[in-house]
Amino acid sequence: MASRIFSRLKAIDFYKKIPSDLTEATLAGAWLSILAAIIMILLFGMEFLAFMSTTTSTHLIVDRSSANELLKINFNVSFPALSCEFATLDVSDALGTKRLNITKTLRKTPIDHVMMRVGAAKDDSVKKPAPKYDHEGRFDEEDDIDITLPIDHNNFQQTLARYPIVVVNFFAPWCHWCQRLAPTWEAATKEVHDKYPEWDGRIRFAKVDCTAEMELCRGHFIMGFPSIRVFRKGHDEIAIGGRQDHESYTGDRTKEALVAFADSLIPSAGQPHIKHEHLEAAPQSSGCNMAGFILVKKVPGTLHFAARSEAHTFEHSWMNMSHMVHSFYFGSRPSSRKYSLLQRIHPEGLNADWADKLHDQTFLSEHPQSTHEHYLQVVLTTVEPRSGNKMLGYDAYEYTAHSHTFMSDDTPSAKVTFDLSPIQIVVKEASKPLYHFLTTTCAIVGGVFTVAGILDSILYQSVKLLRKAELGKQG
Missing domain, CATH: 3.40.30.10 (Glutaredoxin)
Known part of the structure; x- marks a missing residue:
């Protein structure tokens, strides 16, 4: 009974065997087998490296920041001809919010005309x-x-x-x-x-x-x-x-x-x-370095550097708002680990000025009553590592900068206007699933084996035809 069942099972064998006395080994088949094995090993190694590496996917979505989230703006600007006695920073935004003479997070340091600290x-x-x-x-x-x-x-x-x-x-x-x-x-x-x-x-x-x-x-x-x-x-x-x-x-x-x-x-x-x-x-120098940070809502706004006093009047033609931007960036500086992550998976890689386009740029007032204005367009890029640990993720703010100088009838000043894009770039890091690796491995082995078998069959039949042709000529 059992032997009859087993004999019926043999009928569905996908891999029916040819008796060894009916097979023939050839030298060409041996060389093809060696070549096929080498190709299998190379392709398997490349697929294994690809499986162990990570891939990134980039998506554009509407900014999902919470409604009450504040954006940190960091700055360090030197004004060689603006005294710290009257130097002020005002902030306004598109919602009508105005904050005059920011002091809590601002540090003013006297500098001379060559921007050396003097106090x-x-x-x-x-x-x-x-x-x-x-x-x-x-x-x-x-x-x-x-x-x-x-x-x-x-x-x-x-x-x-x-x-x-x-x-x-x-x-x-x-x-x-x-x-x-x-x-x-x-x-x-x-x-x-x-x-x-x-x-x-x-x-x-x-x-x-x-x-x-x-x-x-x-x-x-x-x-x-x-x-x-x-x-x-x-x-x-x-x-x-x-x-x-x-x-x-x-x-x-x-x-x-x-x-x-x-x-x-x-x-x-x-x-x-x-x-x-x-x-x-009393002021002992002509200039002032203004450094610090402010927290603003994520709406278009302006930072306004100028001389202002409730009890003084200014001679506009005397004022020179030439300045050097040592740094101006949004958000926080990434740690070395987060910077490496961002550098690795950023869609276009990182330039030297990726987060600070105004770094170490100088803007000179060539005429009296010159006002300088910088227009920044800010984009948020969020990177998410494959580990799933949100603490390793990072929000990177990049911006484009356009600057110009114009004659103003008002008090000369330096303005930085920023506008945040409503589109957020999300870059996710992911690894390949195991089933994909196994599927590809099987495809490599089966595909190379099949192609090599086809080539061997073609080569074998071609040789047989040539031999028959030669025997026909001899007969």
Whole structure:
């Protein structure tokens, strides 16, 4: 019974055997067998390497960032002719959000005209209220006072050398704030010099007309009007790091406040190393480096670098917004591991400036009142490694940059306008499935074996035909 079942099973054998005494081995078949084996091994090795490697797939989708997600913008920009005293960063966006004078995440460092650091970074985190003024017209009927006549470059240094303390008002006649301060300054000057006359010689109030003494004002890095500076022998005659130090008064601009300020200065007259607690260091250089980051919504917006003050007026023709962008990029810098991943699977590879197209570029103001504008179009590329670990994934922001300079009737500035693409590029890394490898391996073995068999059959039959032809000729 069992033998009968087994005999029936033999009928469905796909691989029926030919008796060995009916087969014939040939030398050509041997060479074809060796060649087929070599080809099988090579193709198998190549397929195995392909199986062990990974492939990437790229998709374009609508940006799936959450509605409340914020974008980090990092920047480091140097302005050789913009004083840190007035340098500000404002941010606005297409939704109408405006943030003026960003300070929390911004660091300002004084630099000179060749962008070398010349002082400590300035902290503007504590915003001071605008100074108060006396009522307009309060001192308009005061008599003219000779001592209130402006000093100039001919007697400026002599005035500083004569008095232990000199408080100088650098002004411009056309400036609104200067016009409002003028009668108060004259009244305060009269009262201070009545209290401390020439024979006392401890303090002097003076003023300089910057429209007439442009070089003198520029030499003291005056950018906004009015600027009140305090020069004291106790500091100015002591060179600190090759520079002479003096201070800036930023308090109220009323007569009472100025006279009280003069009274508070008197005890330190002629005393070196004593600084007034309510004074700030005056600018010792012409420029400012602004570095830091801001968080913005993912909508079109603008970063606005400019000189701004609620209590000063600026001469536009004096302002030079030339700048150098050391770095400007979106998001966070990738770790070395994430950078290697991005470099490996990025669709087009990475250029040196892949994330920072403005890196180390310089933009010069060749004409007065020049405003610089940079337009950036930002694209998000998300890479997802095959490991499935989201911590290894990375959001890479790349952008194109277009810059131009134009003459502006407003305060010269440097603007960076950014626009984010609604399309997100997703690059996924994946490995080949095992079934694909097995299928391909079988195809390699079967295909090469079959093709080699066909070639061997053709070759064998061709040889037989040739031999028959030769025998026919001989017969």
